[in-house]
Amino acid sequence: MSLEKSYNQLYSKNEKYKFMSLDVDRWPRNRYEAALRFLDIKKTDKVLYIGFGRGDLLNYIQDKTNFAYGIDVSKGNIEIAKKLLNKNVKLSIQDVNNKTNFPDNYFDIIVLTDVIEHLVDRYSIIKELKRILKKDGLIFIGTPNIANIRNRVSLLFGNYPYTSGYESPSKNNVLIYDGGHIQWFTFKTIKELAELFDFKIVKTFGYGRFGKLHNIYPSLLSGAIGIILKK
Numbered sequence: 001m002s003l004e005k006s007y008n009q010l011y012s013k014n015e016k017y018k019f020m021s022l023d024v025d026r027w028p029r030n031r032y033e034a035a036l037r038f039l040d041i042k043k044t045d046k047v048l049y050i051g052f053g054r055g056d057l058l059n060y061i062q063d064k065t066n067f068a069y070g071i072d073v074s075k076g077n078i079e080i081a082k083k084l085l086n087k088n089v090k091l092s093i094q095d096v097n098n099k100t101n102f103p104d105n106y107f108d109i110i111v112l113t114d115v116i117e118h119l120v121d122r123y124s125i126i127k128e129l130k131r132i133l134k135k136d137g138l139i140f141i142g143t144p145n146i147a148n149i150r151n152r153v154s155l156l157f158g159n160y161p162y163t164s165g166y167e168s169p170s171k172n173n174v175l176i177y178d179g180g181h182i183q184w185f186t187f188k189t190i191k192e193l194a195e196l197f198d199f200k201i202v203k204t205f206g207y208g209r210f211g212k213l214h215n216i217y218p219s220l221l222s223g224a225i226g227i228i229l230k231k
Helices: 001-011 033-036 055-065 073-082 124-134 151-158 187-196 209-217
Strands: 046-050 068-073 090-093 109-112 135-142 198-207 223-228
Touching: 001 033, 001 055, 033 055, 033 109, 033 135, 033 151, 033 223, 046 055, 055 068, 055 151, 055 198, 073 090, 109 124, 124 135, 187 223
Parallel strands: 046 068, 046 109, 068 090, 109 135
Antiparallel strands: 135 223, 198 223
16 A cells, blocks of 8 residues: 555544644753754745644644645545635645655745654755755754664664554564665765755754653664754
8 A cells, every 4th residue: 555545544433633842941852843943934934744644743734834735645634624624724645756746946944843854865855945944944853763772772683673653463473574665864864865956954852751861872872763854
């Protein structure tokens, strides 16, 4: 089953979905809080959220800017989000694995939270993001950290380092499923990817359910990578 069909099947049935409540005053516990805490979104900013899911983060972004955009591969996501979000939020079905239909130098801010690890070609994706981002525009990327201490210990004992919370149904099942993740990153490799395309690294940080503890030594203690890039 394709990624698009999987998400259509999962989300189109969830018609009673309610947006999660986010706390932006504490150190981020999740990817949505991280984006809201570290991005200074202004009313005039054009903000694109790629892979917006059911719209939890867009629900907050739409109050910060008059120009909120969201793209997703799932028709089911679009249908749910359109019912819940303001009418001025522009939503469309697009796959960032391919070229988007946005003009060059169009957005002030682009957000990807737990998306890049699902995509096929990291180089083509970053190239496309750079094309549609304005000069001095910002990109926020949140993605699992494959090199956190839990995963390192798992590898030490010969176990698969799951990054999505999903594990094989049994120890005897040889099929490895990591929540649809097809590529993995460390703080070092995500920085190298950014520098390859001449992005300036504005900020890197860790986040998670234990708050600021994840940011003491994020490459080891954080299960998530947060990074903000400037064109």
